[in-house]
Amino acid sequence: MIRLWHVAQSRSFRVLWFLEEISAEYDLVACSFFDRSLRDAAHLARSPAGRVPAIEIDGLPMHESGAILLYLAERLAPQLRIAEGAPARAAFLQGLHYAETLGAHLANLTQHHIVLRDDWMRSPTVMRLEARRLENALRAIGPDWVAGQFSVADIAIGYAVCMAQRFVPLPQTTARYADMVLERPAFQRAMQKDGPAQIYTRDFYAPPEG
Numbered sequence: 001m002i003r004l005w006h007v008a009q010s011r012s013f014r015v016l017w018f019l020e021e022i023s024a025e026y027d028l029v030a031c032s033f034f035d036r037s038l039r040d041a042a043h044l045a046r047s048p049a050g051r052v053p054a055i056e057i058d059g060l061p062m063h064e065s066g067a068i069l070l071y072l073a074e075r076l077a078p079q080l081r082i083a084e085g086a087p088a089r090a091a092f093l094q095g096l097h098y099a100e101t102l103g104a105h106l107a108n109l110t111q112h113h114i115v116l117r118d119d120w121m122r123s124p125t126v127m128r129l130e131a132r133r134l135e136n137a138l139r140a141i142g143p144d145w146v147a148g149q150f151s152v153a154d155i156a157i158g159y160a161v162c163m164a165q166r167f168v169p170l171p172q173t174t175a176r177y178a179d180m181v182l183e184r185p186a187f188q189r190a191m192q193k194d195g196p197a198q199i200y201t202r203d204f205y206a207p208p209e210g
């Protein structure tokens with residue numbers, strides 16, 4: 001039995017998308033960033049930092065999207081990971097972790113554009129710098145799947161690429177990669193289950209001029 005604690009548009013989308021890729025049976029617990037439910041004792045027992053994704057897999061709690069994707073792939077969908085010792089294993093592991101290099105820029109940009117509500121709280125310099133760094137980091141992505149075939153590394157990276165296009169224009173090869181992601185039926189099903197927007201209400205958040 002799998003239960004996923006999820007907030008729309010957040011990194012828990014990665015796990016939702018994976019579960020759709022393998023047509024798993026699962027319970028989806030829709031959570032909110034705004035009602036403090038991620039800080040209650042029950043949730044902190046699943047996710048010590050009070051975040052999403054959090055998941056229970058036959059009673060086993062896990063948090064941290066990359067680790068969840070790899071663990072679930074090993075257990076339930078070996079075709080979505082690259083096995084130890086295989087030539088593409090290095091590219092696979094690198095992609096799985098590089099998703100959080102992109103994630104760090106996305107988190108900074110989300111903080112600045114959305115979480116910090118008043119202009120005086122924001123640093124235009126950091127906003128411009130982070131947008132530039134994100135755009136540079138995206139150049140490593142695409143046009144093909146990260147490890148030569150679709151894998152959970154592409155679920156981790158694909159989510160980040162989709163979020164990134166809210167802040168920067170995608171480099172050409174990355175845009176082709178994004179098209180492949182959007183075409184996947186499981187990605188489309190996960191989008192339908194994602195729920196009403198909780199974080200991003202605009203298609204694009206331009207860096208401040210200067």
Ligand SMILES: N[C@@H](CCC(=O)N[C@@H](CS)C(=O)NCC(=O)O)C(=O)O
Nearest residue numbers: 010011050051052053063064065066
């Ligand atoms: N590296 C973690 C990051 C988890 C994370 O920061 N999740 C965000 C949503 S994208 C969250 O729950 N934020 C709520 C908070 O910081 O209070 C992962 O990939 O699972």
